[in-house]
Amino acid sequence: MMVKALLFDFDGTLLDTNELIIQTFMHVLEEKFPGQYSPKDCIKFIGPSLRQSFTEIAPDMVDELVASYRKWNIEHHDELVTQYDGVVSTLQQLHAQGIRLAIVSTKRVDMIERGLKVLGVGHLFEHIIGFDSVQHVKPHPEPILLALEKLQVAKEDVIMIGDNSHDIEAGHNAGVKTAGVAWTFKGEDYLKQFSPTYMLDNMTDLLTIVKG
Template sequence: MKALLFDFDGTLLNTNELIIRTFMHVLNERFPGQYSPKDCIKFIGPSLKETFEQIAPNEADELIAKYRQFNHAYHDLYVKEFDGVNETLEQLKREGHKLAIVSTKKKETIERGLKYMKAEHYFDFWIGLEDVKKVKPDPEPVLLALDRLKVPKEKTLMIGDNYHDILAGKNAGVKTAGVAWSIKGEHYLKQFNPDFMLHHMSDLLTIVKGL
C-alpha cells in the first residue's frame, strides 16, 4: 500500500483560467491597468493570504473576500479536466493505494472541484486551508496527512504543480513529483528537484510500483 498526496489546483483540475480571471477581476477593480494575465501566473500556488498581503497588506481580507465571491460564481464556467486524471485515480484506488488532497484552498472549494470532476470517492480525505496553522511549503499539511493515513514516509509521494508542493514534500521527508502540465512549465518545476516528473497522469501507475 502506498500513499499519494495531491495538490488540487493545476494538478488534478485545470483551474488556471479561473484563477487568472479571478485575480484580474479583483486587481483591475482596485489597481486599474497595473496587472496583466501574465502577471497573475506568479500568484498561482501561494495562499490567497500570502499573495494579497504582498499586494495590499492593509486590504488583504477585503480583496480575498472579493476573490472568493467571483471565483465561486464563475467556477464551473472556467475550470477544465486534465486528460487521464479520473482514469488514473480510479486505477490507483483499485490497486489499494491511499489517496488524499493537500491544498491551500478552503475545503468547500476543493469539494466543489471534486464534485465537478465526480471524483470525491477516490480520496480518503482532503486537507484544506482551515485544517492547518501553516500552509505549504511548510511541512505541516503533509505531516498531518501522513498521520491520518498511517503510511510510512518512504511509501508516500507528494504530487503538485508548484514549488510549494515540492518543498512541502521535501520538508516532510516524502518523495515528490512535479507535473509537466503546470502553467509555470516543466523547466520551472525542475529547479526544485522533484524525485519524479509526470508528463501524463498515468505515469503515476508506473511510479508507485517503485515506491
C-alpha cells in the first residue's frame, strides 16, 4: 500500500483537549442545570459536534448553550490543552518524507488553527476541514471526501486517523483506510469495536505504516 496523505482528527488525536472539553461542558451545564451532570457524564460529548451534543441535552437551548460553551472554551483554551507524546516530531518527519497532511474535525476552523498554533505545526498541514467547512459532519463521509478533493488524492492512498467512533465510521463511509489511536480518552477497546484498519499505540507507528 502506498500512503500519500494522512487525514487527522484534531481534539483527542493531535492535541489533548479532553480536560478543556470536560471542564467547558461542566461550566456550561452547571450554570444551566446545577447538580445534574458530572465530569463522567461529559465524556460522551467528546467527539460529536457541539450542536449534536447540546441538541441531545436541551433542544430548545442549543444556540445559547453553544455560545456559552465557545466563550468559556476560548478563554481557557491555551491553559488547559496539552501535547500528546510523539505527535509533533512524527508530523514533522511525515511532512519531510513528502506525506501530505490535512485535518478533518468537527471543530470550527478558527479553533483548530488556535490549537495548531499551540503545537507549532500549522505550517505542516495543507488543508483544514472543520465544522464550518461542510454541510454534514463525521460520521458522514462529506468532510473526508472534501479533503480528498482538495488534496487530489485517491481513496486507496489515504488513511483517516482519529480517537472517536465518528472518525472510524466516517473513514468507512468514505471508503478510506482508518487508524484508531490507543490514547483515546474512551479507551482502546471502545475504538476497536469500530474495526479500524490500524491501531496506533504511539503516533510514531505511522512512520512504519506509511512505508507499506
